Amino acid sequence: MGVIVQKFGGTSVGSVERILNVANLVIEEKEQGNDVVVVVSAMGKTTDSLVKLANDITSRPSKREMDMLLTTGEQVTISLLTMALQEKGYDAISLTGWQLGIETEPVHSNARITNIDPSRIQGELKKGRIIVAAGFQGWTKEHEITTLGRGGSDTTAVALAVALQAERCDIYTDVDGVYTTDPRYISSARKLSSISYDEMLELANLGAGVLHPRAVEFAKNYSIPLVVRSSMERIDGTMIEEEASMEQSLVVRGIAFEDNITRVTVFGLKNALTGLSAIFSTLAKNQINVDIIIQSQTDENCTNLSFSIKHNDLEETTRVLETYKDDLNFTHIEQESNLAKVSIVGSGMISNPGVAAEMFQVLADNDIVVKMVSTSEIKVSTVVDRENMVKAAEVLHTAFHLDQNEVKESLV
Amino acid sequence: MGVIVQKFGGTSVGSVERILNVANLVIEEKEQGNDVVVVVSAMGKTTDSLVKLANDITSRPSKREMDMLLTTGEQVTISLLTMALQEKGYDAISLTGWQLGIETEPVHSNARITNIDPSRIQGELKKGRIIVAAGFQGWTKEHEITTLGRGGSDTTAVALAVALQAERCDIYTDVDGVYTTDPRYISSARKLSSISYDEMLELANLGAGVLHPRAVEFAKNYSIPLVVRSSMERIDGTMIEEEASMEQSLVVRGIAFEDNITRVTVFGLKNALTGLSAIFSTLAKNQINVDIIIQSQTDENCTNLSFSIKHNDLEETTRVLETYKDDLNFTHIEQESNLAKVSIVGSGMISNPGVAAEMFQVLADNDIVVKMVSTSEIKVSTVVDRENMVKAAEVLHTAFHLDQNEVKESLV
Numbered sequence: 001m002g003v004i005v006q007k008f009g010g011t012s013v014g015s016v017e018r019i020l021n022v023a024n025l026v027i028e029e030k031e032q033g034n035d036v037v038v039v040v041s042a043m044g045k046t047t048d049s050l051v052k053l054a055n056d057i058t059s060r061p062s063k064r065e066m067d068m069l070l071t072t073g074e075q076v077t078i079s080l081l082t083m084a085l086q087e088k089g090y091d092a093i094s095l096t097g098w099q100l101g102i103e104t105e106p107v108h109s110n111a112r113i114t115n116i117d118p119s120r121i122q123g124e125l126k127k128g129r130i131i132v133a134a135g136f137q138g139w140t141k142e143h144e145i146t147t148l149g150r151g152g153s154d155t156t157a158v159a160l161a162v163a164l165q166a167e168r169c170d171i172y173t174d175v176d177g178v179y180t181t182d183p184r185y186i187s188s189a190r191k192l193s194s195i196s197y198d199e200m201l202e203l204a205n206l207g208a209g210v211l212h213p214r215a216v217e218f219a220k221n222y223s224i225p226l227v228v229r230s231s232m233e234r235i236d237g238t239m240i241e242e243e244a245s246m247e248q249s250l251v252v253r254g255i256a257f258e259d260n261i262t263r264v265t266v267f268g269l270k271n272a273l274t275g276l277s278a279i280f281s282t283l284a285k286n287q288i289n290v291d292i293i294i295q296s297q298t299d300e301n302c303t304n305l306s307f308s309i310k311h312n313d314l315e316e317t318t319r320v321l322e323t324y325k326d327d328l329n330f331t332h333i334e335q336e337s338n339l340a341k342v343s344i345v346g347s348g349m350i351s352n353p354g355v356a357a358e359m360f361q362v363l364a365d366n367d368i369v370v371k372m373v374s375t376s377e378i379k380v381s382t383v384v385d386r387e388n389m390v391k392a393a394e395v396l397h398t399a400f401h402l403d404q405n406e407v408k409e410s411l412v
Numbered sequence: 413m414g415v416i417v418q419k420f421g422g423t424s425v426g427s428v429e430r431i432l433n434v435a436n437l438v439i440e441e442k443e444q445g446n447d448v449v450v451v452v453s454a455m456g457k458t459t460d461s462l463v464k465l466a467n468d469i470t471s472r473p474s475k476r477e478m479d480m481l482l483t484t485g486e487q488v489t490i491s492l493l494t495m496a497l498q499e500k501g502y503d504a505i506s507l508t509g510w511q512l513g514i515e516t517e518p519v520h521s522n523a524r525i526t527n528i529d530p531s532r533i534q535g536e537l538k539k540g541r542i543i544v545a546a547g548f549q550g551w552t553k554e555h556e557i558t559t560l561g562r563g564g565s566d567t568t569a570v571a572l573a574v575a576l577q578a579e580r581c582d583i584y585t586d587v588d589g590v591y592t593t594d595p596r597y598i599s600s601a602r603k604l605s606s607i608s609y610d611e612m613l614e615l616a617n618l619g620a621g622v623l624h625p626r627a628v629e630f631a632k633n634y635s636i637p638l639v640v641r642s643s644m645e646r647i648d649g650t651m652i653e654e655e656a657s658m659e660q661s662l663v664v665r666g667i668a669f670e671d672n673i674t675r676v677t678v679f680g681l682k683n684a685l686t687g688l689s690a691i692f693s694t695l696a697k698n699q700i701n702v703d704i705i706i707q708s709q710t711d712e713n714c715t716n717l718s719f720s721i722k723h724n725d726l727e728e729t730t731r732v733l734e735t736y737k738d739d740l741n742f743t744h745i746e747q748e749s750n751l752a753k754v755s756i757v758g759s760g761m762i763s764n765p766g767v768a769a770e771m772f773q774v775l776a777d778n779d780i781v782v783k784m785v786s787t788s789e790i791k792v793s794t795v796v797d798r799e800n801m802v803k804a805a806e807v808l809h810t811a812f813h814l815d816q817n818e819v820k821e822s823l824v
Contacts, residue, residue, distance in 0.1 A: 016465065016468040016469055019469065020469070050488070053428065053488070054491075056428040057431065057432070057495045057499060058496070058498070058499035060499075061495045061498075065494045065495050065498070065506060068487060068490065068491035068494075068508075069487075069488060069491035069492065071487075072484035072488050075480060075481075075483075075484045075487075076462070076465070076481060076484050078480065079481035080465060080481065082474075082477045083477050086477070087469060087472075094480050096480075098510075099555055120555070143510075143511055
């Protein structure tokens with residue numbers, strides 16, 4: 001008899017009906033003879049309502065008090081789900097972050113878990129109880145309430161799975177698994193039955209959005225198998241584990257893409273030696289996330305530099321660069337908007353040096369101009385015109401055989 | 413520089429505007445040079461909404477999970493009030509029941525406080541901070557979240573005042589003090605500038621409703637002066653303290669009344685010796701509260717017994733008595749509804765044996781028939797017809813000179 005950790009996000013617990021549906025999924029797992037720990041987020045729009053209340057009072061609420069406020073959201077959900085399980089005749093108990101023994105660093109709104117004392121949970125499991133755990137929250141040594149930031153409930157689920165040496169951690173969402181690419185745009189997108197942690201990490205960071213990268217990394221470090229599956233439909237999801245056992249023949253496992261990318265180019269940067277770090281530390285200090293960076297040496301003392309940002313950050317980026325123009329010592333900046341990023345991901349690339357070349361060839365064959373390139377061991381990202389984004393994803397999806405059926409396997 | 417505890421109920425914190433108003437009242441006290449601990453309840457209708465959510469899931473939610481659910485209400489309020497204080501430039505910190513060190517017995521929904529460890533609060537006060545404390549809640553030695561039941565926030569406020577050896581505990585409500593009688597019915601009702609704990613206890617138990625009896629008893633045991641005052645208007649309230657310093661000449665201090673009283677009479681009770689305890693323990697087991705009890709010995713082996721209950725409990729009372737009729741061994745029951753209870757309260761009665769007689773005389777002079785009587789050292793209660801209730805209260809109010817002005821004094 002093993003421990004299974006299940007996690008349900010805000011949409012999955014967004015109403016009383018959905019909470020009753022979640023209770024059934026929990027009971028099914030319990031009836032398999034497993035010890036079940038179920039991690040839940042705040043109900044649907046609860047967090048937004050609480051944030052609005054705070055904003056009605058102050059435009060700059062303290063992070064500590066926001067943690068105090070927002071953690072009530074999961075506390076409501078755990079009590080309601082526990083009542084639902086009890087109503088259906090099962091012994092269950094709700095536990096808040098501090099009752100779960102989730103200790104974090106003394107930082108508000110974005111704390112990392114430092115330790116989990118699983119003794120309380122283990123004691124309750126021994127009594128045969130289902131544990132209903134509040135996601136997203138913890139406490140510090142000084143008994144302060146903290147939250148784990150974005151994707152916090154995913155992190156809670158994986159951290160509890162690690163602490164309890166769980167067999168598996170099931171992440172229930174509003175999609176039914178991880179796809180080779182976004183099925184809303186590419187009709188031949190296919191659900192993967194399995195994928196490796198590293199591939200998932202690249203896809204998660206690239207905006208595939210089903211699972212927070214932090215949780216994937218945590219699961220990878222402790223080799224906890226993750227399953228992404230639907231809370232609405234009873235179908236197999238996608239298993240994320242050390243080695244993707246299936247589809248070894250596929251070099252590329254997924255295509256990720258996102259639009260609203262803008263390229264900024266800084267011309268005539270004089271301090272070739274220190275200019276690069278000066279520019280990016282200035283942008284970082286102003287909370288601007290830079291993605292792809294390309295430096296081209298024009299002559300001995302003068303460099304041109306391009307980088308990509310989210311279009312939303314363009315105004316602030318321009319403002320910051322112009323403000324520090326004299327210090328940073330460059331001649332002028334230019335920008336190009338309406339761009340998109342299209343990436344191929346697959347751990348098979350490590351041993352297949354020709355994959356990037358093949359990607360560029362496929363794009364060129366389809367008259368798609370590549371404006372920037374960035375690579376990692378298991379990923380190649382390109383920046384193209386926004387209007388070419390879906391077409392690029394589509395032709396790459398076909399060229400790398402992602403539309404072909406994989407061997408079927410049952411996950412659970 | 414002393415500690416002042418302030419308590420604001422659900423109506424006083426029912427909206428963002430009211431929370432900002434409460435922040436101003438807290439700041440005024442802080443600006444007097446005091447250390448301030450402010451205890452708050454859940455916002456207005458929050459508790460009702462949470463109860464509705466629970467009832468949508470189950471008709472019999474477990475008490476533990478209800479405590480888990482309902483304690484989020486105060487947690488929301490403390491964070492919002494703290495943000496409001498910080499926005500106005502004051503250093504403040506919110507603390508939940510367990511962060512306040514409020515330890516209770518291991519009972520859900522109606523726990524009593526067993527101990528308060530004030531070290532955290534004292535540490536925060538030393539930093540010059542205003543403490544914003546969640547009312548109504550505590551935790552057990554086993555780290556379970558508990559609630560204090562009805563009037564719980566009043567109890568929290570008084571308990572913190574005791575633990576911190578506060579100078580005073582101010583209970584802010586939607587009325588501006590304790591009155592000689594209910595001003596909604598009796599136009600000559602007058603606000604009292606002071607009243608003793610015992611008198612307040614009798615008035616609270618009689619349904620005057622401004623303050624929970626448990627909190628008054630707690631304050632009495634530790635001699636914490638309580639002030640009942642308005643959160644809406646800046647006017648003096650009523651001081652509750654050991655000896656009501658003013659109005660010593662007044663024997664009667666207040667008139668309380670409530671309707672919806674029903675009298676039940678049990679005829680021909682055979683077991684004169686054990687019948688009384690049998691009947692009332694049976695009713696108690698079925699959660700029926702009995703108020704006045706009158707036993708009349710009819711002959712050696714047979715008793716008639718009358719008691720008053722709330723009209724709402726009549727159906728259940730009849731059902732219980734009929735169910736156990738054979739065991740209880742009586743011939744039949746009768747009931748009379750549309751009754752009301754009118755009581756006079758005053759600690760001066762202890763040394764004035766003629767007060768009850770005077771009360772009966774006044775009622776008789778006004779053709780008001782008394783159907784039941786109950787007395788304590790500082791109270792005489794009578795049951796009369798519902799239609800005579802307000803008239804009885806009015807004539808008693810005048811007869812005992814409660815409509816005459818008392819000496820004015822400033823409270824704070």
